[in-house]
Amino acid sequence: MRDRVRDRGRRPADEHADVVVVGSGFGGSVAAYRFAEAGLRVVVLERGKPYPPGSFPRSPAAMARNLWDPSEGMYGLFDLWSFRGLDAAVSSGLGGGSLIYANVLLRKPERWFVRESPVPGGGHEHWPVTRADLDPHYDAVERMLRPQRYPLGLPPYDETAKTLAMREAARRMGLEWVLLPLGVSFAPEPGAAPAPGLPIPDPGYGNLHGMPRTTCRLRGECDLGCNDGAKNTLDHTYLSAAEHHGADIRTLHEARWLAPAPGGGYAVGYVVHDLDREGRRVHTRRLPQRTIACDRLVLAAGTLGTTFLLLTCRAELPGLSRALGTRFSGNGDLLSVVTRARDGAGRHRSLAGSRGPVITSAIRVPDAADSGDPPGTGDRRGFYVQDAGYPPIVEWLAEFAGVRGQLRRVGMFALGRLAAMISRSPQTRINAELAALLGAGRLSDGSLALLGMGRDVPDGVMRLRRGYLDVDWTTTTSMGYFTAMRSVMRGMARAWGAGYHDSPLWLARRVITVHPLGGAPMGRHPGEGVVDEYGEVFGHPGLYVLDGAAMPGPVGANPALTIAALSDRACERILQSSARPARRTGGRTGGPTGLSFTEEMRGHVMPGCADPAEGERLGRANGHLLAVHLTITADDVDRFVADAAHEASASGWVSCPTLGGGRMPVQAGSFNLFALDSAPDSVSAEAVPARRRMLYRLHFTGAGGQALTLVGHKDVHDDPGADVWRDTSTLYVRILRGHTAPAGDAGAEVAAAGVITIHLPDFLRQLTTFRTRGPGGAEALARFGRLFLGELWDAYRDLAARPRAT
Incomplete structure (x- = not known):
């Protein structure tokens, strides 16, 4: 059997792609876009179907079939799993989890990137990446998904009862409260005024659905799929952009197996589902299988889907880490409900859970790590509590679920009508009786669901049990965390004069997670993780895990943005790598050969100073730092x-x-190696031919949207002393206001000036970053080396002939 399984990768493939991406969630969609934008042939295999605006089910009949089980003829949106200690809800459709998530795009708190944090039962939670590593990629993802905070201070948003109640509870409890960044369009464009129902213009890359979208109508239906298209889901953003750049996006294509392909790369076996079979049982194991080969394979089918694929195909991937299946967590998810809220006078208080998007704000409870406590010295694990709204249909269900009150109202209505008939009452208007029949709706209006998430203990194990995916995880080791969270939720209920109710699942100490994580965790080596910090599977070059399965522990915050940022970071590294395959044309490789390397320089600048040397001296004295990290291509x-x-x-x-703080992305940048300087500042005319400059020009944006240009030069020339290292590692910098071209530098205002240098450890690291792509990489690297050394010889030829001091 094992030999037959391993033969899969040796089957002739039906086709070939540079990159195959399995899944279209937050990791897969980012990868599809980045690789397609770079000119590679990308194929995306998504098992679910597309959902343009207006297509998400709402009727009871449609919702009953809105589940994913092709063997039963169901090709719907929701995929529900039940394991030993928890249940899980994930999505199946073009755009993955973004179709049903609650829009929150939070960055993982810096101190929650824990290192060597002990896990009960052995091992450690260790994040090999830092917040600083991810911040530029958080920025990149936010530019595409365009998160907006709920516009609470403006009508008609200013009377959103649940948001105001969250703010009040945080104030009473002395906790931090924040309006969350949401992947929702309240305003049609950045800078425009928010208003419900406004048309949203398509971006430059278009919209793959070709359907109109409007701004959020505040109907609380985000988790069922947004029929207005107000959510900036991945199909409207990254996937539309990927398709614009040539990505081949295939829905209802489900990956079944993967294996190394002969000669390198990978083969993926998949089946194609047919919506004509909807409503009928299907022998899915008998569906014809097709095969696609690729140079790189990105697994992004979600924590459950990706880990299941790897476990199923373990025999085809010899040497796969024993960490496969470990570090599972539910990201600390816990759901509870508060009901019958009352104000200080005991009167009914509205929480209006169906008004607004599902989530608008959060209360954050700090972690032991937030206080700088060393790992293992405290068990205080941080979390968020967020308002969890719901669509209006849930309010109707809640009201009619109160059977005793409903029967009483029906009885009173019937008695009233009977009395009117017997007495032949002249009163023909019955509005008051009908209002009494419907009831005041106070149960639903005074209720609100609370969603908690945070740093639970990632000690779950995923494995196969008789061919099915199984997860062994319980709340036992995380009980201190859940107890603290439930205590805060009870405090919120008290602040609102409301009753508190655990989820019925909690009676059995079970939870339901919408954020399953882990299974193929990242680590520093195969003994610790399945993949490295860039998602590449140890021992299997070109195979990547770029979704929630790669998390080595809980994100703590809503994980969507972190998954997308990690994927963006990995793709940037891959595209800079020498292993990048050349594009295929008729089965042969061709085209120019590219080269890139990375350098990092650090030093000091002084605001308002125009002279770099003086700026360095004053900047050092005042602690004004400047760092630049560049990839030259x-x-x-x-x-x-x-x-x-x-x-x-x-x-x-x-x-x-x-x-401007942070890491400000370079929006446009150029580099000139050894440009001849015809007008040097401090040498005689006869020395001009031997003088060279390395020139840098970087456009970026500082605080308050201020356009800035970094203009720098390395002055490479021969003067007394052995100064080759100093000249080639020292960059004299001026930062100008505005995005200037060379002709405009003289008239531009100087914001700061100083000097930055390549430190020796950074230089040694730089030597390892040289990468080529395309044919003849070794020859291209040699040509670059000859140019570099030849120019240095021209600049310093007199140094070799100069007599040594004795």
């Missing part, structure tokens, strides 16, 4: 070498707390 090495300006592109980030 020459798309065509032959053209780069032949061009007298030796110009390449520069991308990366600039960090300067004085001008």
